[in-house]
Amino acid sequence: MTLFRPIIWAAALAFIMLPLYAAAAEIRNLTLQQAVELALQRNPTLRAQSQGVASAKANEMTAGLRPNPVFSNESEDFTAAVTQLFERGSKRGRRIDTAKLSTEITVSDFSEARRGLVFLVRKTFTDALLAKSNLELAQENLKNFQDVEDLNGIRFQKGDISGADLLKIELQKLQFENDVQDATLALKTARTTLKTLLATPELAEEFEIEGELQFRAFDILLADLNELALRNRPDLRSVETLKKKTEADIRLAIANSYTDVSLTLGYHHTEPNVPTWFWPGFPKGPTENHVGFGFSFPLRIFDRNQGEIARTRAEAIRASSIAEAVRNQISNDVEVGYAAFRTSRERVRLYEQVYLNRAKESREIAEFAYKSGRTSILDLLEAERTYRGVQLAYRQALATYLTNLHQLNAVVGMDVAK
Numbered sequence: 001m002t003l004f005r006p007i008i009w010a011a012a013l014a015f016i017m018l019p020l021y022a023a024a025a026e027i028r029n030l031t032l033q034q035a036v037e038l039a040l041q042r043n044p045t046l047r048a049q050s051q052g053v054a055s056a057k058a059n060e061m062t063a064g065l066r067p068n069p070v071f072s073n074e075s076e077d078f079t080a081a082v083t084q085l086f087e088r089g090s091k092r093g094r095r096i097d098t099a100k101l102s103t104e105i106t107v108s109d110f111s112e113a114r115r116g117l118v119f120l121v122r123k124t125f126t127d128a129l130l131a132k133s134n135l136e137l138a139q140e141n142l143k144n145f146q147d148v149e150d151l152n153g154i155r156f157q158k159g160d161i162s163g164a165d166l167l168k169i170e171l172q173k174l175q176f177e178n179d180v181q182d183a184t185l186a187l188k189t190a191r192t193t194l195k196t197l198l199a200t201p202e203l204a205e206e207f208e209i210e211g212e213l214q215f216r217a218f219d220i221l222l223a224d225l226n227e228l229a230l231r232n233r234p235d236l237r238s239v240e241t242l243k244k245k246t247e248a249d250i251r252l253a254i255a256n257s258y259t260d261v262s263l264t265l266g267y268h269h270t271e272p273n274v275p276t277w278f279w280p281g282f283p284k285g286p287t288e289n290h291v292g293f294g295f296s297f298p299l300r301i302f303d304r305n306q307g308e309i310a311r312t313r314a315e316a317i318r319a320s321s322i323a324e325a326v327r328n329q330i331s332n333d334v335e336v337g338y339a340a341f342r343t344s345r346e347r348v349r350l351y352e353q354v355y356l357n358r359a360k361e362s363r364e365i366a367e368f369a370y371k372s373g374r375t376s377i378l379d380l381l382e383a384e385r386t387y388r389g390v391q392l393a394y395r396q397a398l399a400t401y402l403t404n405l406h407q408l409n410a411v412v413g414m415d416v417a418k
Helices: 004-017 030-040 044-063 091-158 163-198 222-232 234-255 306-369 378-414
Strands: 026-032 070-072 080-086 203-209 261-271 290-295
Touching: 026 030, 030 044, 030 091, 030 163, 044 091, 091 203, 091 234, 091 378, 163 203, 163 378, 222 234, 222 306, 222 378, 234 306, 261 306, 306 378
Parallel strands: 026 203
Antiparallel strands: 070 080, 080 261, 261 290
């Protein structure tokens, strides 16, 4: 916690001092690392969250201020007087304690917002990679199938196949054309979402997504993940600090039940011949000068801050329950994320080790048999559909696996799967 806090302060101050937009060249290619860095620098929601840290520090300054002296003028008692309130019960120190803990909570909340933003950028970037890969596959399938259509168009003209068979081929081509359109729309949607998250005007309208959907081997024990999460999650730090703050609030409420004393030092002067226009309230009489001293304090008969003490004690119990709930939720997040990661990893391996090769072999056999006249057009189209379905499912499984890796990083609160 001690080492982590300066890092958060540095990040928060960087947001505060960062100009709203810095002049830079147009960005036409975007990697995942660049996307994360730009989001952390430019995202307006996170930048607004960083201002909460500065606001909390200002509250610390306010909490440490002492009461101002009060100047007064009265014709009855003092010609001029200064009154100073003296706080009892260490009120100022208690205010400072609770204000500092509020700042720690704000810093943790900033880290929590940062954690959520990083995951969202990574997930959206993975969606863009999936759309890019699907678009490349769809374009390749369409190109390959165009050759099949051209070949069968010649065969139809020669009378080797029927019009019904040619129609089936054209309908299958429509599926590949739809795949191209769907992947194009998905890629455009992912780009638009990234531009919103990054809030970077320098990003080109049709920027290129750099990177490929690739399997990254990773393994870790569930117990290690759970330990890391309980140690690093900023939302847990926030609620644990909230527990400390409610205890500090109780001490402050008790301190506020102590009676404060106001001390007054005054000077009394009378003068017989002072014009009323000069000082209407100036006391008149024989020339005299006196220095007086007095004090006052409220009689705490009815209001002894009982309500605030009871409220802060109830908040302390509530904060303990919230901390327990967050701790349980973190364990649940880790377990669910770990199970999803393992399932998606095994699914990708199954595709890579078995189904991709089988689907490719099935299509090649069907194409060869069809060209040799030993099978029908229906068998060829079925093999094409199977190959297409397996390829799309493999890419989706790979994207899900990468997203689950990002999710593991998010639930732990640090990058364990790089």
